[in-house]
Amino acid sequence: MVQSGAFTSETQSLLAHRVSVRKYRDQEVSAEMVEAILDAAFRAPTSSNIQAYSVVVVRDTSRLQALSTTTGNQKHVQNAPVFLAFCADITRIESALARHGKSVKNNNLELGLVATIDAALVGMSTSLVAQSFGLAGVMIGAVRNNPLEVARILALPDQVYCVFGMCLGWPDESPRQKPRMAPSAMVHYEQYGHSATADEAAQQVADYDRHLHAHYTAVNKPTTAASWTDEMAKKFSPQPRANLRLALKELGFDFL
Ligand SMILES: Cc1cc2nc3c(=O)[nH]c(=O)nc-3n(C[C@H](O)[C@H](O)[C@H](O)COP(=O)(O)O)c2cc1C
Numbered sequence: 456m457v458q459s460g461a462f463t464s465e466t467q468s469l470l471a472h473r474v475s476v477r478k479y480r481d482q483e484v485s486a487e488m489v490e491a492i493l494d495a496a497f498r499a500p501t502s503s504n505i506q507a508y509s510v511v512v513v514r515d516t517s518r519l520q521a522l523s524t525t526t527g528n529q530k531h532v533q534n535a536p537v538f539l540a541f542c543a544d545i546t547r548i549e550s551a552l553a554r555h556g557k558s559v560k561n562n563n564l565e566l567g568l569v570a571t572i573d574a575a576l577v578g579m580s581t582s583l584v585a586q587s588f589g590l591a592g593v594m595i596g597a598v599r600n601n602p603l604e605v606a607r608i609l610a611l612p613d614q615v616y617c618v619f620g621m622c623l624g625w626p627d628e629s630p631r632q633k634p635r636m637a638p639s640a641m642v643h644y645e646q647y648g649h650s651a652t653a654d655e656a657a658q659q660v661a662d663y664d665r666h667l668h669a670h671y672t673a674v675n676k677p678t679t680a681a682s683w684t685d686e687m688a689k690k691f692s693p694q695p696r697a698n699l700r701l702a703l704k705e706l707g708f709d710f711l
Contacts, residue, residue: 469586474632476591477531479624484536488588489623496580499573507570508577509544511609511617512537518608522620525604526597535622540598540605541578543570543708544615559614560707567708574618585623595620602702614707631674634666660684 489512501507513519514537523533532538545566549559559566578594585592598605598617605617639651640659651659664681671678679685700710 465587466583469583472632473582473586474591474630475593476624476626476628476630477593477622478626478628479531479534479536479591479622480627482536482625484590484623484625488590489537489539492581492584492588492590495584496577499576499580501573501576502569505548505569505573507543507545507548507566508574509542509615510577510581511540511542511611513540513609514538521608522598522605525601525608526595526620527600529595529597531593531622532595532620534624535592536624537622538595539578539581539621539623540609540617541574541581541619541621542609542611542615542617543567543574545570545707546612546614549614562707562709564710567703567710570708571618578619578621582621589625590623591626592621592623595622599696599699602699602706606706611706616703616706616708631670634663634670636660636663 493510497506513522516533519533519535519538522538523529526532545559545562548566552558582592582594596619598620602616605611606615609617611617637659640656640663648656660683661681664683667682668678668680671682703710
C-alpha cells in the first residue's frame with residue numbers, strides 16, 4: 456500500500472502545518488495583501504455560481520473592540536491587525552429575482568445552507584492563501600453568539616448574516632498543533648462504517664480522548680481525562696445558541 460507520506464506538495468505542506476494562531480506582531484497587513492488574498496479566495500467553488508457571500512474587512516480599533524466584546528471578550532479579536540467577517544449574503548440573489556418580479560424573502564433551509572457553505576469555502580480558501588503569504592490567524596464562530604449585534608456593528612443589511620469571522624496577522628506565537636482523530640475514524644470506504652465496527656469506532660474516540668488530554672497537559676491547559684468527550688458534552692448539552700434560528704430569521708434567513 457502506498458503511504459500518504461509519499462505525496463507532498465506546497466499546499467499539502469501548508470495544511471499539514473496549519474494551526475490556529477491567536478497572537479500577532481504589531482505589524483500591518485497591507486490592504487493590497489488582503490485584496491490579493493481575497494481575489495484568490497473568491498475562486499473557491501460556489502453552489503450554482505450563486506456567489507452568495509460578502510466579506511467585511513475590519514481594522515478600526517473601536518469596531519474591533521465591539522466585535523471582541525460580543526464574541527466573549529476574545530483578546531485576539533481586539534488585537535488582530537485585520538478581521539474579516541465572512542457573511543452569507545443573498546441580497547444579490549434578491550436583486551436578480553426582483554428583475555423577474557420575484558423574491559427570496561420567504562426563503563428556506565436550502566438557500567441559507569448554500570449561502571453559508573459558500574461563505575465557509577471562501578473563508579477556508581482565504582485562510583490558506585493568507586498562510587501561504589506567512590500570515591496566520593483563527594476563525595471566530597463566536598460572532599453567532601449575538602448575530603444581531605454583529606449585524607449592527609458591521610451595518611449588515613437585511614439578507615446578510617455573519618457566518619464566522621477571521622483574525623489575521625503576522626504570527627507572534629507558534630502553538631503546538633492540536634491532534635486530530637485518527638483518519639481511520641473519519642474515512643469510510645464505499646459505505647459508512649465498513650472500515651470500523653461500532654466497538655472500534657468507540658475505541659477511536661477513547662484513544663483521541665487520551666491524545667487530546669496529553670496535548671492539553673503538554674501545553675499547560677486544564678483538561679480532564681476524557682478530554683474531547685467531556686468538551687463536547689459541555690458544549691452541546693444544553694444546546695448552544697438556542698436563539699440562533701430566530702436571530703437569523705430576523706436577518707432574513709429562514710432555515711426552516
Ligand atoms: C468555524 C470556526 C469557528 C471558530 N471559532 C473560534 C472562536 O470563536 N474563538 C477561537 O479562539 N477559536 C475559534 N475557532 C478555532 C478552533 O477552536 C480551532 O480550529 C480548533 O480548536 C482546532 O485547533 P487548530 O485550528 O489549532 O487545529 C473556530 C474554528 C472554526 C473552524
